[in-house]
Amino acid sequence: MSETLSDRYxxxxxxxxxYEFWLKNxxxxxxxxxxxxxxxxxxxxxxxxxxxxxxxxxxxxxQDVLTRWxxxxxxxxxxxxxxxxxxxxxxxxxxxxxxxxxxKRKDLTREQFLEKVWDxxxxxxxxxxxxxxxxxDSVDWDRTRFTLDEGLSQAVREVFVKLHKDGLIYRGQRLxxxxxxxxxxxxDLEVENEERNGTLWHLKYQIEGTSEFLTIxxxxxxxxxxDTAVCVHPEDDRYKKYIxxxxxxxxxxxxxxxxxxxxxxxxxxSGVVKITPAHDFNDYEIGKRHNLQFINILNPDGTLNENAGxxxxxxxxxxxxxxxxxxxxxxxxxxxxxxxxxxxxCSRSGVIIxxxxxxxxxxxxxxxxxxxxxxxxSGAITFEPESWSKTYLHWMENxxxxxxxxxxxxxxxxxxxxxxxxxxxxxELKDPTECSYCxxxxxxxxxxxxxxxxxxxxxxxxxxxxxxxxxxxxTFYPTTVLVTGHxxxxxxxxxxVMMGLYFVGDVPFRKVYINGIVRDANGKKMSKSVGNTVDxxxxxxxxxxxxxxxxxxxxxxxxxxxxxxxxxxEGYRNFMNKIWNATRFSxxxxxDFKETKQIVPEKSALNLADKWLTFRLGExxxxxxxxxxxxxxxxxxxxxxxxxxxxxxxxxxxYTKPILYGNDSQDKKGTQMVLAVTLNRIMRLLHPFVPFxxxxxxxxxxxxxxxxxxxxxxxxxxxxxxxxxxxxxxxxEFELLKDVITAIRNIRGENxxxxxxxxxxxxxxxxxxxxxxxxxxKSAIIRLAGLDQCDIAxxxxxxxxxxxxxxxxxxxxxxxxVEVVIPLEGLIDFAAEISRIEKLIEKSSxxxxxxxxxxxxxxxxxxxxPEVIEKDKARIEELKSQISTLSAQVKRLQ
RNA sequence: AGGGGAUUAGCUCAGUUGGUAGAGCGCCACCCUUACAAGGUGGAUGUCGUCGGUUCGAGCCCGGCAUCCCCUACCA
Numbered sequence: 001m002s003e004t005l006s007d008r009y010x011x012x013x014x015x016x017x018x019y020e021f022w023l024k025n026x027x028x029x030x031x032x033x034x035x036x037x038x039x040x041x042x043x044x045x046x047x048x049x050x051x052x053x054x055x056x057x058x059x060x061x062x063q064d065v066l067t068r069w070x071x072x073x074x075x076x077x078x079x080x081x082x083x084x085x086x087x088x089x090x091x092x093x094x095x096x097x098x099x100x101x102x103x104k105r106k107d108l109t110r111e112q113f114l115e116k117v118w119d120x121x122x123x124x125x126x127x128x129x130x131x132x133x134x135x136x137d138s139v140d141w142d143r144t145r146f147t148l149d150e151g152l153s154q155a156v157r158e159v160f161v162k163l164h165k166d167g168l169i170y171r172g173q174r175l176x177x178x179x180x181x182x183x184x185x186x187x188d189l190e191v192e193n194e195e196r197n198g199t200l201w202h203l204k205y206q207i208e209g210t211s212e213f214l215t216i217x218x219x220x221x222x223x224x225x226x227d228t229a230v231c232v233h234p235e236d237d238r239y240k241k242y243i244x245x246x247x248x249x250x251x252x253x254x255x256x257x258x259x260x261x262x263x264x265x266x267x268x269x270s271g272v273v274k275i276t277p278a279h280d281f282n283d284y285e286i287g288k289r290h291n292l293q294f295i296n297i298l299n300p301d302g303t304l305n306e307n308a309g310x311x312x313x314x315x316x317x318x319x320x321x322x323x324x325x326x327x328x329x330x331x332x333x334x335x336x337x338x339x340x341x342x343x344x345x346c347s348r349s350g351v352i353i354x355x356x357x358x359x360x361x362x363x364x365x366x367x368x369x370x371x372x373x374x375x376x377x378s379g380a381i382t383f384e385p386e387s388w389s390k391t392y393l394h395w396m397e398n399x400x401x402x403x404x405x406x407x408x409x410x411x412x413x414x415x416x417x418x419x420x421x422x423x424x425x426x427x428e429l430k431d432p433t434e435c436s437y438c439x440x441x442x443x444x445x446x447x448x449x450x451x452x453x454x455x456x457x458x459x460x461x462x463x464x465x466x467x468x469x470x471x472x473x474x475t476f477y478p479t480t481v482l483v484t485g486h487x488x489x490x491x492x493x494x495x496x497v498m499m500g501l502y503f504v505g506d507v508p509f510r511k512v513y514i515n516g517i518v519r520d521a522n523g524k525k526m527s528k529s530v531g532n533t534v535d536x537x538x539x540x541x542x543x544x545x546x547x548x549x550x551x552x553x554x555x556x557x558x559x560x561x562x563x564x565x566x567x568x569x570e571g572y573r574n575f576m577n578k579i580w581n582a583t584r585f586s587x588x589x590x591x592d593f594k595e596t597k598q599i600v601p602e603k604s605a606l607n608l609a610d611k612w613l614t615f616r617l618g619e620x621x622x623x624x625x626x627x628x629x630x631x632x633x634x635x636x637x638x639x640x641x642x643x644x645x646x647x648x649x650x651x652x653x654x655y656t657k658p659i660l661y662g663n664d665s666q667d668k669k670g671t672q673m674v675l676a677v678t679l680n681r682i683m684r685l686l687h688p689f690v691p692f693x694x695x696x697x698x699x700x701x702x703x704x705x706x707x708x709x710x711x712x713x714x715x716x717x718x719x720x721x722x723x724x725x726x727x728x729x730x731x732x733e734f735e736l737l738k739d740v741i742t743a744i745r746n747i748r749g750e751n752x753x754x755x756x757x758x759x760x761x762x763x764x765x766x767x768x769x770x771x772x773x774x775x776x777x778k779s780a781i782i783r784l785a786g787l788d789q790c791d792i793a794x795x796x797x798x799x800x801x802x803x804x805x806x807x808x809x810x811x812x813x814x815x816x817x818v819e820v821v822i823p824l825e826g827l828i829d830f831a832a833e834i835s836r837i838e839k840l841i842e843k844s845s846x847x848x849x850x851x852x853x854x855x856x857x858x859x860x861x862x863x864x865x866p867e868v869i870e871k872d873k874a875r876i877e878e879l880k881s882q883i884s885t886l887s888a889q890v891k892r893l894q
Numbered sequence: 895a896g897g898g899g900a901u902u903a904g905c906u907c908a909g910u911u912g913g914u915a916g917a918g919c920g921c922c923a924c925c926c927u928u929a930c931a932a933g934g935u936g937g938a939u940g941u942c943g944u945c946g947g948u949u950c951g952a953g954c955c956c957g958g959c960a961u962c963c964c965c966u967a968c969c970a
Contacts, residue, residue, distance in 0.1 A: 007930070091911090193968090200970085217970060231970095268969045275970095282970080340969070387898070391965080394897075398966095468958065486965085517964095554918085555906080560899080561964085563906065567919055574932040585929030634908080638917070653929080661928095742936090746923095751938030755925060786927085854913095857951035868913055868951095875914075 002649070005587065005700070009580035014696040019133050021695070027071075027709045028138045030078030032471035039075035040476035041067060042460050043139065044492070045147065047086035048121055049093050052131035054518045054526065054564065055485065057536040058556075061549045062515055062633065063483045064137050068688035069628055071138070072713035077556040078476055079138060081129060085121075087411040088182065088190065088348045093626040094120050094410075111411050117410050134540050136549070136691045138709070143472075145463040147455040148412070155462035156412045156455050157429060164416075164768055168364045169404070173423070175284045176403055178356030180302025180316075181349040184407035185360055187451060189491045191353050193342040200339035201324070202270060204332045205230060208246040208255060214648035215241070215334045217269030218280075219341050221327070222320040224249065225308045226297040227256055229275040231286060232431060234260040235273055250332050251323065252309055259290050278357045296357045300407075317356070361405035361414060361448065368498040369399045375497065375507050384513045384631050385851025387487060395490050404451045404496075408664045411449030419443050457495035460508035467503075477504060481511040513631055515560040518552075534564055546690035547573040553633040553689055554641075575641060576693055579686070581698045582649050586675050593672045593702050598680070600721060605670030608777065609655040612734035613674065615726030616647050617681060622716045624685055640686055646812070648678065649737065655780055676703045677722060681714050688713075691852045733773045736808045736816065740774070743804040743820045744785040750836045751802065751828040759822055760787030764795040766817035774818065800825045802833050803889045805882050815874065820887065830893045837893075839884045848879040 006013075022028060030040070041063050046056060063079055071077035094117045095105050105113055105486060129144065145152060163169040176185040201221050205211040216230060227249055232239035239258075246255045263286060264273050277287025278294040287294055297307045304311050304319050311319045327333050344353040373396045375381050376389050383389040405414060417426040419435035420442040426432045434441050455462070460482075464473040476499070484493065493512055500508030519525055520532040527533065539548045550572040555562045599608075620643040627635035659671045680703045687694040687708045698708035705711045712718060744761055753759065763781075765771035773794045776779070782790050804820040824833060851872050854860050 004928090008932075009930095184910090242917075265969060270970095273970050280970080339969095341970095372903070395966090557907065560907095565906070565919085568906075570932075571919060576932095577930065577932050581930035583929085588929075630910095632910095638908080644918085649929085650934085654934095665945090745935060747939085752924070755927075755935085851914070856949075857950055861950080863950045864913075871913085 003205070004397070007581070007584065009544075009577045009693065011540075011546065011576070011692065015134070015136070015540075015545055015692045015715060018692050019136065020697045022138070022707070022709055023141070025707065027707060028079070028140050029139050029142065030476070031076055032475055034076040034475070036074060036076035038078070038475050038480075039067070039070040040078040040080070040479040041481055041483065042080045042463055043082060044488075045082045045084040045145075045459060046128045046130070047089050047454065048083045048125035048146070049086055049089045049770070050128050051419075051535055052128055052135070052667065054534050056128075057135060057548060058518050058552045058562065059483055059485065059515055060132060060135050060137050061552050062513065062556075064135070064549075064691070065553065065628075065633065065688045066481065066483070068691060069713060070137055071709070072684065072687065072711060072813050073715075074712070075098070076475070078143070080143050080145070080476075081132065081139035081141065082459075082463060083125060083129065083136070083444055084149070084456055085146065085148045085411060087406055087408050087449060088184070088186065090117060090121070091408050091410040091726045092182070093347055105409070106612065110264045111125050113409055129459060131537060134537060136545050136546055138691070143463070147452070149461070151465065152455060152458070152462045153412060155448065155458050155466055157415050158467045159458060159499065160415055160450070160454075161427055161429050162503070163363060168367060170362055170364060171359060172362050173357060173359050174362075174400075174403070175278070175281055175357055176360055177344065177346075177353045177354045178298075178300070179349055179440050180298075180300070180349060180354055181302045181346070181351040181832075182344060185356075185358065185403055185405065186346055186348070186353065187403070187453065187491065189453075189488075191344045192347045194345050195340060196343050198339050198341045198343075199336050200269065201336045202332050202334040203274075203327060204251065205247040205250060205274075207242060207258075208248055213334075214242070214247055214258070214272050215270040216272045216274045218274055219339060222304075222311075222316055222323050223276040223279050223297070224274060224323070225252060225304070225311065225319075226276040226278050226285065226295045227254075227274045228293040228295055229257050229259050229290065231259050231261050231264055231272060231273045231275050233264040233266045234262065236260075236264070236266050239272065250330065251326055257292075259292075260285055261289065280371045281355055284355070291604070294357060296409050298354060298356060298687070300356075302351075302354065316352075316373075353765055355379065356662065356718050360403045361416075361446075361450075363402040363404055365399050365401050365498070368502055369396050369494075369810060371501045371789055372396060372494060375501065381497065381509065382511055384511060386836075388489065388514050391486070392494060393488055394549055396494060399494075402451075404454050405446075405448040406451055407447070413447040414448045414450060414453060416446040417443040418446060432621045450631040453491050453495060456492055457499045458503075460496055473504075478507050479509045481513055482509040483513045483515060486516065487517075492754060516556065518562045518564050521533070537787070539569065543573045544576065544692070546693050547576055550575065550637055550690055554637045556633045575645065576690065578645055578649060579682075579690075579693060579697070582653065583679060584701070586654060586679055587700065590672055590676055590702055592664070593676060595673060595676065596702060596704075597702055598677050598722065599673065600669040600725065601673050602666075605666045605676070606725060607656075607659070607667060607671065608730055608734050608737070608773075609652055610670060610674040611730030613647065613652045613678060613726070614723060615728065615731045617678060618716055618719070618723040618726055619827060621681075621685065621714050621719060621723075625715045627746050628688075637689060640682075640689070644682060644686075648682065651734075652678075654784060658779070674725070676701065679724075680704065681719075683708050684711055684714050687711075711809050732808065736773060736806065736818070737777050738771070739806045739808060740818055740820060741781055741785045743806050744781075744787070744822070745838075747804060747822055748786070751824070755786055758786070758830070759787070760789040761787050762791045762793070762795045762801075762821040762823075764819040764821055765792065766819075770816045770818055795819065795821045798889055798892050800830075800893065801889070802828075803837070803885060805885055807878055807882070809874075815878065817881075834890055834893050837886050838891050840892070841883055844879050844882050844886070848876060848883065851876055851879070 006381060010577060067077050067079040174457050179186050198219050200217050200219055202215050202217050205216055206213050230247055242258045243260045245258050247258060264477055275283045277283045277292050278296045295307050297304055299305045302316055306312055346353050364771050371392060376392055415427060415866050417432050419440050421440040422438040424437040426436040435443050460479050461477055464477055496508045516572055524532060536548060551569045580785055586661050623639040624636045656671050662668055683694040683698045695708050698704055715872050763774050765774055778790055800820060802822040802824050807817045809815055855872055
């Protein structure tokens with residue numbers, strides 16, 4: 001009944017086939033109504049313009065592990081997929097496409113352009129969703145959402161109108177980050193600060209009615225055209241006397257006031273600052289404080305406007321050059337010096353961001369922020385790692401109103417209609433046909449669209465059908481956990497919390513798991529320009545999705561950044577191969593195994609290894625459960641790696657080979673059952689981490705079900721009957737056996753005795769119990785240690801022998817020991833053996849010294865808990881007997 | 895400037911109520927033993943960044959210092 005497997009794991013034959021299998025059987029579907037407890041995750045929607053990168057790979061693997069684990073654990077598990085329309089990014093991509101055909105966006109009407117974007121979206125927008133299938137993402141595809149879908153757009157409309165009615169959305173004139181290429185406001189998120197080498201120019205402003213000058217330092221001399229004051233520190237003795245007087249603005253000749261404000265740093269530059277309220281964020285604040293005039297000198301496209309006088313029409317950089325020339329001609333430049341400054345750059349277009357005064361839509365955030373703070377303070381939402389809650393709260397304390405309008409075409413158009421007659425604004429759920437104030441028919445819709453994050457903020461409930469009271473919403477909201485990066489805690493996480501609380505009346509998720517950033521092997525940020533990116537699709541092609549997933553999970557350590565290395569990947573690729581081959585071996589030895597159900601074998605049919613392995617299985621099941629519950633993914637992968645490789649492959653399989661190769665005995669039947677059940681358990685335990693290989697193997701096992709994907713996750717709790725096979729005694733005995741075998745191998749290895757040379761070993765048991773264990777497993781010892789002969793009896797004569805001491809404490813705190821004695825005459829050079837033993841003595845002596853020292857310390861004896869002291873005393877005895885045995889041995893060899 | 899994090903084996907990192915330092919990879923040696931050379935067996939390697947404090951006892955708790963990273967805000 002077993003099938004044959006190729007001798008090397010080939011992920012290509014396995015992965016796409018099984019994904020199709022899962023889809024065909026609808027295993028990822030979550031039910032709107034179910035008796036099972038709900039578990040839900042909404043995906044952080046990737047941009048439609050995007051392709052899957054390594055960061056997604058990490059983020060998705062975590063979500064998939066959680067979803068698959070909970071699905072197997074009896075939950076109605078939903079992982080909801082979708083994409084974000086990504087206003088700026090998408091508009092730019094399409095604009096670039098059009099430019100290839102020599103078409104500019106403004107050559108088209110808004111409708112024509114949007115048609116092009118939708119065409120592009122239909123063609124390429126689901127690329128990233130397709131790529132998620134290569135990762136094995138178990139999302140419920142039928143629920144795929146897009147932020148510009150009809151339903152989600154309805155939610156956006158509903159939210160906008162309600163917030164507007166509640167007075168929480170307003171229009172205002174403020175300074176915003178302005179992208180002169182895209183000609184729109186952009187969010188802080190899209191602004192990157194780049195350090196550049198610039199110049200600090202010291203300009204001379206003449207004080208009115210005198211021949212004196214004030215020297216003013218600036219990095220942006222062109223902004224002087226918009227200056228409406230110069231400012232000094234009120235306590236600055238150099239300048240106190242000028243406060244209230246005027247200076248003459250160079251080039252333009254305007255008179256502007258000299259004011260004072262604490263903001264000025266007396267030590268920097270000349271201690272005098274020019275104030276340009278319409279083009280600098282700090283100056284803007286000062287301008288408001290001092291009621292200054294706001295002079296805007298820029299057009300939306302970054303050219304200077306009529307306020308710039310002779311410089312009108314020039315681009316900023318050109319205007320700067322010209323202005324410096326003109327200032328120099330008038331000898332108004334006192335000096336210039338090199339200066340490092342940080343320049344705000346738009347991450348999308350790459351142009352320098354200009355602070356720009358414009359009319360925008362804002363959300364008054366304070367009222368929304370208050371409850372959003374409270375849910376984190378109260379623990380209704382927790383962060384993992386916990387420290388991120390501090391970051392979240394800190395930001396919430398200092399939150400400012402949210403500019404939600406963008407001067408783009410791609411996005412949710414703002415549902416506000418301006419009246420041409422009375423100038424008032426109508427905001428309704430249904431498109432109005434007349435002004436709701438003066439009833440004029442001459443109304444037009446606002447041309448702006450909403451910030452992409454506005455619709456993302458609604459994602460946890462808009463995707464579930466809100467504003468309709470759907471069954472989905474009732475079942476899956478609040479979602480269980482949000483998995484995302486720390487870079488969007490403010491832009492996304494915080495806003496989801498505010499919107500969720502305000503509109504649904506409950507938190508959008510109970511837990512926020514913050515995953516780290518994947519960096520290259522040297523810890524550098526991956527970037528296309530540096531060329532150190534790792535493409536997950538390449539890795540999947542080469543090594544398979546399972547290897548990639550296991551690697552990422554193993555590298556996670558509590559939200560810290562991850563250094564991704566090819567070497568680690570190969571290690572886990574090898575692990576996949578190990579799993580594959582262990583199965584191959586097992587199946588070839590289960591061909592005559594008839595059972596298709598798990599039956600707990602008779603005790604008499606079970607050997608020591610069976611009981612030991614099952615005990616370890618129980619331990620591992622508990623460890624994995626605990627790790628997953630605490631989001632400690634690498635703990636889970638480590639525990640499973642060690643169990644499968646070290647315990648199952650290295651010891652159990654090796655131990656049981658003769659049994660499996662032998663006749664159809666009771667023992668063989670028992671071992672086959674343990675083998676079959678353990679394989680079944682291993683595949684189920686591993687499945688959330690490595691779904692493809694486990695499904696492939698699971699289908700070929702003698703004990704299986706329709707699919708591991710929907711089978712039960714093994715835990716100590718639901719696996720009790722089977723796990724009762726294992727017990728502590730068996731564990732102790734087998735571990736002792738392992739130590740004896742390892743001790744023999746060690747002597748062989750250290751003495752360079754070739755495997756072909758058979759050895760005779762004498763095992764000298766310290767007590768009857770040990771003697772029994774050794775006798776019962778004599779043949780295993782002979783085989784696994786590569787012996788010719790093995791005598792079990794108390795040894796008195798150690799002449800010309802190598803000796804090792806194996807000591808173990810059993811559950812009853814009884815000390816058991818075995819002396820491993822190997823006659824070495826004719827096998828080795830004794831000097832080597834002496835030095836091996838002396839090394840052991842040295843190690844034990846060192847430990848003995850420190851332990852004895854501790855016990856000599858009265859304070860230790862007085863204060864330490866009794867069990868610690870007992871342990872130390874026992875250890876001393878152990879060490880002493882070890883040292884004396886070994887020292888005696890050295891003498892015999894000399 | 896403020897906030898956060900890091901410093902443990904050559905590399906990447908575990909080390910969860912303080913009680914004898916761990917893993918993977920790499921390295922060295924020996925092995926093609928009928929599941930796997932993407933393998934097996936054995937081995938070496940650490941004054942746990944530094945100085946001090948608390949304690950019988952500190953990788954772990956407290957404080958100073960050094961180095962590095964990230965975030966936020968930036969000096970015009």
